[in-house]
Amino acid sequence: MNELAKAIKLRETGKLEEAQTLLLALTEQDPQNPSVWYQCAWVHDAMGQESEAIPFYKKSLELGLQGEERQGALLGLGSTYRTLGMYIESKEILEEAMNESPEKREYQVLLAMAQYNLKEYNNAMEILLRLLAETSNDTGIQSYKKAIEFYSDKLDQIWD
Structure with a gap:
């Protein structure tokens, strides 16, 4: 299992802090991977850190996120903006x-x-x-x- 898959599994099983730590490290190790940035946004949102999630969503989209992940990022970013009064x-x-x-x-x-x-x-x-x-x-x-x-x-x- 690669590190991104491991981080996703951690998030899915409720180990949000571990997933966040791993994903933040992955943004440094693989900064051009839009999926890493998207998953990092997702875990921040799941942890109630909506303001912190925004730059990760935006970066994932800027890097050309595609398919279902792009759809999820647009939904997540739109929803997050709304919850923050934006x-x-x-x-x-x-x-x-x-x-x-x-x-x-x-x-x-x-x-x-x-x-x-x-x-x-x-x-x-x-x-x-x-x-x-x-x-x-x-x-x-x-x-x-x-x-x-x-x-x-x-x-x-x-x-x-």
């Missing part, structure tokens, strides 16, 4: 993520949360209502799916 940055990253991977509904949920924080209530509600209509298996919601979708962007409209 709502505009959160919105920007999550919109970038949605443009790259529109099928990933989790980006839409987090974007709606950032929009709520930015007092963009209509946009946030529209996203959540559309997601609810698209993904719910509830028979009552499905019976009103067309109406929910139709009204999702007309919440302030009054009908005569």
Whole structure:
């Protein structure tokens, strides 16, 4: 098992301090490996060190992180920005993520949360209502799916 795989296993088994120590060492040993930086960001987030996670997320993305790891880094960075009150940055990253991977509904949920924080209530509600209509298996919601979708962007409209 290589050192990165070992660090991931440590994180997955809750040995966060050990994983963090190993990952920080790996950023020095293999500074051009975007996966190392991403995993380092992830472990910082898992430890409640959100502010410290940001530069690691950003570096992983700058180094060209790809695939599922890139999707995870965009989600992690967008979510972390939001939890730190950096709502505009959160919105920007999550919109970038949605443009790259529109099928990933989790980006839409987090974007709606950032929009709520930015007092963009209509946009946030529209996203959540559309997601609810698209993904719910509830028979009552499905019976009103067309109406929910139709009204999702007309919440302030009054009908005569």
